[in-house]
Amino acid sequence: MAEKRLLLERADSPEAEKLEVHMTRRKSILQVIQHRHLSASCRVFALRRKSVLALVVAFVFFYFLIGRPDWVNVLDLDALHADNFLPVHHQSTAVDGFLVYSxxxxxxxxxxYKxxxxxxxxxxxxxxxQKLPPLTQVKxxxxxxxxxxxxxxxxxTKYxxxxxxxxxYMVVERINESEVNYTKCHVFKGSTELPNSAEGIIVKCTSNNVQIYINGHATVPVKEAVQQRLQAASEKDTQENVVDTGKEDAKTRPLSVLMLGIDSISRVNLIRAMPKTAxxxxxNDWFELAGYNKVDDNTFPNIMAxxxxxxxxxxxxxxxxxKVGGLDKCRFIWKLYQEHGYVTAYAEDAVKINTFNYLKKGFVHPPTDYYLRPYLTAAEKLLDRTVVMGLPHCLGYETAAEHVYDYAMEFTRRYLNDTYFGFFWTNTHSHSDISQTSSMDDYMVEFLQKLVLQGTMENSIVVFFSDHGLRFGPTRVTWSGHLEERLPAIFFWLPEHLRKSHPEFVQALQVNKNRLTTPYDLHLTIKHILSLSGRVDYExxxxxxxxxxxxxxxxxxxLQRSCSDVSIADHWCTCWAYESVSSSSQEIRKLGKRVVTYLNTFVAEFRNGTYAKLCVPLSLHKIRSAFRAHPNALDPEDVKTxxxxxxxxPNNGWYEATVxxxxxxxSVVVTGSVSRLNVYSGESECMKDFAAKKYCYCRQKKG
Known part of the structure; x- marks a missing residue:
């Protein structure tokens, strides 16, 4: 299956013929290896001798006549194992080999599968x-x-x-972004009714004075202010009959919006690691935007866009x-929806690295009507916890991500017949590794299917998306990693009645699949959806x-969109091809030194020199590789990228810069920012500002 899928994916490329030869040889090699599991008869022994000879001949043929392919390490059976290659059948290209072509x-x-x-x-x-099912439930x-x-x-019966x-049970109460309080533990037998003030609880059970159970439950209780807002908006819709459905006599509820985000998963790694989801x-007729290009380095600026x-x-x-209270001043998209009669929710796992909290002040007031952070803060402190790659994995009876998905499911179920805006983001199963998110593939398919069965998809526009691809690690230094990091996954779901009433939306998304698109476009799309409610004019x-x-x-x-047209700096732009050039040339060496000087100056002048004395100046050690962009019609002839x-x-830091x-x-201009390609945790703890942290090597680390 792996060989067949690879050939299908690359059948029209210039390398297809060579790839087919490679696959044929590899299949022969694997068949030879598999023969070793047959009974130890003389016939098998003879076959083995022939197999070894065939293996040697095949290897020599590859190595000396064709050239050693990247995959040739026949003893690395894990890398060749068919379970690693699950085919995804799709047609995402504009022309052969290109997602966008203009x-x-x-x-x-x-x-x-490179x-x-x-x-x-x-x-x-x-x-x-956990091996046992949870002892308690909320409904x-x-x-x-x-x-x-x-x-x-x-x-x-199993405990x-x-x-x-x-x-x-204890009710979790928010004090601020990093602190929570707990009520006294309310004793109950069998079942009990929770107060509407409880948005998250921690449950404990003991037997013979020994704790045998602890778990948490997040809830979406009734809030009077929310009910009044929803009712007022609904009554106004009925009175004015201004819902834009494309039919004068049609009356329908305004569309809800559900945003499901996964950190650090590129379009390509969604296909690779979550093939069943892809x-x-x-x-199921979701609309892909294959040319969706990020606009900055990490999560915060891309989500802010x-x-x-x-x-x-x-x-x-x-x-x-x-600044304390700074983010509260922002006109976030969920505020716009709230102001126009929607109920809102925001949830994100891994409280330490939350988008609006990591090296930031977060919110003074909860940003949305329903906010999962207080509950997850308590869950990370009190529940049985495992850690994978530095982030919470299991919290009690579920993974941290599942707590977010459960919350999304409950929020959309509770407000199924109302208008809502929900933003649900997970970090823990995708942030640090290209492989880990594959464990959630089956779960994600089941989650999306449950949304359908629940009726969520009938009147909700759903955006399944990411912020960027993986930013660190061994794959990032490859050319594939360079492109993947800049091309996150994004898919849209449109309800059936909207497709029928607005076929132009369907046509637009089909066209835009192979156009250059950005997070700023997504921002305006969400505004456009709000205007479809008839409650506010789009302009x-x-x-x-x-x-x-x-x-x-x-x-x-x-079609003729360039990165400069849509505010994407050259460093993040995937629109132009590069060719390899000598990394040891005088020009490239000089450019490398200029970039390092730029980094040192950036740190020295950052926040008016506040951190200048904390960090050791960097020096250029080696240029690993260099590439020159193909001529760009928009650039002057004497300017090269x-x-x-x-x-x-001294930090052994790996960086990528576009100049x-x-x-x-x-003159030399560094475009965008300079990317850090390897992990730098532990060496820049003296730097508390995320913008310069990746360029700082703290002085106490020197030597």
């Missing part, structure tokens, strides 16, 4: 967090409009209860995340502040 932008397709990446990838299995009662907490009778079981999206339309610099000016919602030429994705974007991968001392070199006046 005079202004040509984004190359990336082979998900050997330089697959040697580091291994599919992982999902492992339940919303429609009649009482409250949640009931109850002991699961069937599950209780060592002794003579008597004693259970109680195939589900392709097979989506939720506010600001770039990093202007976000700091308008609503600085470094009055304003443009994306930092991308005047960006637009809603429910209309065709121009280069991409450098280099190493600095524009004017050969007439010898």
């Amino acid at each position: 005079n202004s932008c040509r984004i190359q397709e990336v082979d998900p 050997p330089e990446v697959m040697r580091h990838f291994k599919r992982m299995k999902y492992t339940p967090c 919303f009662d429609e009649k009482s409009q409250k949640y009931n907490l109850r002991i699961d009778g069937e599950a209780s 060592p209860k002794g003579h008597q079981l004693h259970c109680c 195939q589900y999206l392709y097979d 989506v939720t506010t339309g600001y770039n990093l610099g202007n976000a700091h000016k308008a609503c600085s995340p470094l 009055s919602l304003g443009p994306a502040p930092d991308c005047p030429q960006c637009q809603t994705l429910l209309r065709p974007v121009p 280069y991409r450098l991968i280099f190493v600095t001392l 524009r070199h004017n050969r007439t006046d010898e």
Whole structure:
């Protein structure tokens, strides 16, 4: 299957013939190896002798006549194991080998199964967090409009209860972004009704004075202010009959919006690591945007572009995340929805690295009507916890990500017949490794199927997306890793009735699949969806502040779009091909030194020199590789664009920079920011600002 899939994926490429030869030889090699598992008869022994000879001949033929292919290490059976290659059938290219193809932008397709990446990838299995099922459950009662907490009778038979079981629950109360309080532990037997003030609880059970159970439950209780807002908006819709459905006599509820985000998963790694999820999206008429290009380095600026339309610099000016109360001033997209009669929710796992909290001040007030952070703060402190690659994995009876997905499911179920905006983001199964997220593949398909069965998809536009690809690690230094990091996954779901009433939206998304698109476009699309409610005019919602030429994705974007048109710096732009050049040339060496000087100056002058004395100046150690962009019609003839991968001392830091070199006046411009390619935790703890942290090597580390 792996060989067949690889040939299908690359059948039209110039390398197809060579690849077919490689696959044929590899298949022969694997068949030879498999013969070793037959019975030890003389006939098999003879076959083995022939197999060894065939193996040697095949290897010699490869190595000397064709050239040693990247995958040739026949003893590395894990890398060749068919389970690692699960085919995904789709058609995402504009023309052969390109996701976007125009005079202004040509984004190359990336082979998900390229050997330089697959040697580091291994599919992982999902492992339940506990052997026993949870002892307690919570369920919303429609009649009482409250949640009931109850002991699961069937599950209780599997716990060592002794003579008597004693259970109680504590309500989690938010103090601020990093602190929570707990009420006294309320004792209950069998079941109990939870107060509507409880948005998260921790349950404990003991037997014979020994704790045998601790778990947590997040809830979406009734809030009077929310109910009044929803009712007022609904009554106004009915009175004015202004819902835009494309039919004058049609009356329908305004569309809800559900955003499901996964950190650090590229479009390509979604196909590689979550093939069942990707195939589900392709097979069920979700709309892919294959040319979706990030606009900055890490999560915060890319999510700010989506939720506010600001770039990093202007976000700091308008609503600085470094000041207490700064982020509360931002006009986040969920605030716009809230102001126009929607109920809102935001949830994100891994509280330490949350988008608006890592090296930032977070929110003084909860940003949305329902906010999972207080509950997860308590869960990470009190529940049984495992850690994988530095992030929480299991929290009690579920993974941290599952707590977010459960919350999303409950929020959308509770407000199924109302108008809502929900933003749900997970980090823990994807942030640090290309393989780990594969363990959630089956779960994610089941989650999406449950949304369908629940009825969520009937009146909700759903955005399944990411912020960027993997930013660190051995795969990142490859050409595949370079492109993957800049091309995150994004898919749209449109309800059936919207497809029928607005076929132009369908046509636009089909066209935009192979156009250059950005997070700023997504920001304007979410505004456009809000305007479809009839509660606000689209034009009055304003443009994306930092991308005047960006637009809603429910209309065709121009084919002749360039990165400069949509506020993407050269460093993040995937539109132009590069060719390898000598990394030891005088010009490249000089450019490398100029970039290191730029880094040192950046740190020295950062925040008015606040951190200058904390960090050791860096020096250029080696330029690992250098590339020159193919001629760009938009650039002057004497300006050349280069991409450098280099190493600095004393931090052994691997960096990637894109520079524009004017050969007439010898000026050098570093575009975007300089990317850090290897992990730097533990060496820059003296630097508390995320913008300069990746360039700092703390003085106490010297020597």
